[in-house]
Amino acid sequence: MAAAAAAAASERKRQREGDELPSTAAMWAMWAGEAQYVYISIADALKAAGARVCLFAAVSEIGAAFRSRGTDFTLTLRIADQSRTTGISVTFFANNTALLPRVKSSGDVISLHNVVITMHCGELFVTFDKKSSSFALFEGKASTELRPYQTSIKYQESKQDDEILTNMRMWLAYHPPGLKDLELQLRSVKSDSTFDLVCKVLHVCQASTSEWIFYVWDGTDAPATEFQTFLSTEAFTSAPLHLEETPLPREVLCTLPCIGTVLRIFSNKFSKEILQLQRNVYWARFCNITCKQEFGIWKGTLLASSRVRLLSNEDGNVVERLKMYDSRLTTQVHRQPMASLHKASDITDVEFNRAGYTTLMESLTNEQVTHKFKTLVRVVSAYPCQGSDLHSLLTGNHCLRLTLEDPTARIHAYVHKDDGVRFFGGFLTASSLTRKMNRLLGVPEPEEADEDAPLARNPPWIWCCLKSYRVDKYDPWGSRRYRIFGTEIRD
Numbered sequence: 001m002a003a004a005a006a007a008a009a010s011e012r013k014r015q016r017e018g019d020e021l022p023s024t025a026a027m028w029a030m031w032a033g034e035a036q037y038v039y040i041s042i043a044d045a046l047k048a049a050g051a052r053v054c055l056f057a058a059v060s061e062i063g064a065a066f067r068s069r070g071t072d073f074t075l076t077l078r079i080a081d082q083s084r085t086t087g088i089s090v091t092f093f094a095n096n097t098a099l100l101p102r103v104k105s106s107g108d109v110i111s112l113h114n115v116v117i118t119m120h121c122g123e124l125f126v127t128f129d130k131k132s133s134s135f136a137l138f139e140g141k142a143s144t145e146l147r148p149y150q151t152s153i154k155y156q157e158s159k160q161d162d163e164i165l166t167n168m169r170m171w172l173a174y175h176p177p178g179l180k181d182l183e184l185q186l187r188s189v190k191s192d193s194t195f196d197l198v199c200k201v202l203h204v205c206q207a208s209t210s211e212w213i214f215y216v217w218d219g220t221d222a223p224a225t226e227f228q229t230f231l232s233t234e235a236f237t238s239a240p241l242h243l244e245e246t247p248l249p250r251e252v253l254c255t256l257p258c259i260g261t262v263l264r265i266f267s268n269k270f271s272k273e274i275l276q277l278q279r280n281v282y283w284a285r286f287c288n289i290t291c292k293q294e295f296g297i298w299k300g301t302l303l304a305s306s307r308v309r310l311l312s313n314e315d316g317n318v319v320e321r322l323k324m325y326d327s328r329l330t331t332q333v334h335r336q337p338m339a340s341l342h343k344a345s346d347i348t349d350v351e352f353n354r355a356g357y358t359t360l361m362e363s364l365t366n367e368q369v370t371h372k373f374k375t376l377v378r379v380v381s382a383y384p385c386q387g388s389d390l391h392s393l394l395t396g397n398h399c400l401r402l403t404l405e406d407p408t409a410r411i412h413a414y415v416h417k418d419d420g421v422r423f424f425g426g427f428l429t430a431s432s433l434t435r436k437m438n439r440l441l442g443v444p445e446p447e448e449a450d451e452d453a454p455l456a457r458n459p460p461w462i463w464c465c466l467k468s469y470r471v472d473k474y475d476p477w478g479s480r481r482y483r484i485f486g487t488e489i490r491d
Helices: 002-016 161-174 272-279 316-329 360-364 387-395 417-424 430-441
Strands: 028-031 034-037 052-062 073-081 084-094 109-120 123-127 134-138 194-208 211-217 227-230 263-267 282-294 297-311 348-350 371-383 400-406 409-415 454-457 462-470 480-485 487-489
Touching (some): 052 084, 084 109, 194 272, 263 282, 348 462, 360 400, 360 409, 371 430, 387 417, 417 480
Parallel strands (some): 409 480
Antiparallel strands (some): 073 084, 109 123, 211 263, 227 454
16 A cells, blocks of 8 residues: 555656646547547547547456566556457556556456557557556446456546446456366366366475476365276386375465365466466466366376466455365365265275364374374275285285375375284285275276276275474474374175
């Protein structure tokens, strides 16, 4: 607020000192002390390169403010109206970011006075002249308020503004700009389809010289995946913990939410939004992206046609997602994996029956490396997984490594000898051990399975007790391990 007030005072001072306000008689005139502006459509404006025009349009895309090559700050919006739904870009310049438009939500309405239609490299766009142009921002289709929520210093209302604003809102109610027919949340993503995703960009990093990774979240859980494998291979024994070559450092990991999936979206092209997203946390709309599963982990990809549009925290889609997330946090059961609701199996019994539910991410970001908790997970791989090898685990000094996942993370957890006897329910035969392991891994039990045929398995959700501990006291986080205890597979 202080910055905005100081900027406004500076603007008024420049006016008193004689900053010119060029005549725009072609666009407006004064009658009875009131400004009368002649608004034209975007389609007509595009026929008037070099002219100064007045526009009334909807904001379809919101850019990020950044310093230009000179001393100004600049911001680009994209606006649309009935005559041109694909829109046109408007570039603003100001001495201070407080003087730039602060659009609450895509779909809000902007009035622009005395802006210039500019041609550059064969492309037409609108330029906002900080000395002579002015703007006003109004709420979009959901509002009946006729007063603007932000105006520039030189903006003067026209008596036809109310009528034009009302008509624009009526059009927006049926033609919201910039929205695809297929807009999904993470909980409903699908493989190999293109869609829009409204999400919070938590972190951006450069994976290589030509690849960037966006870490995004919307408060929901990505669907649990099925695994395709073959009985004749050791395919059950290996599952990576993450898609990145290098895992996130702990200081970044601890900034991520502990409820809901954090999707990795990969891009092989640089965009100006990357610089802005690296500096601050923004909500954004990822347009025309696709997802697929790799090793059972969802991976997003930006296509050549994909775009990233920054959103205000007051955008309707953002507010809706935050409300859903807040509602999810109110009850313990809704904090559990969405895919497990009404589907949690009774395969295991646990020692900590009355303990609360903890996500894997809550454990990974726990301030104490040593702690115990109860969680709800799927066993996506195991090593070893064959009955004969499992039998030697119970009688020798070997251990079993399970790869566990929930919507927030994947970890390796170990079952040691004494815990293993309880885990499997005693000293069982090799065939009994294999049968129990197959239940954990979600392997179907056909009467005659073809070893060369692909096999779809869907691991069930199971409760288990885990202990986080360190191996090296001088490197507690680097040597952290997980151990399963107090958990038994039922017969």
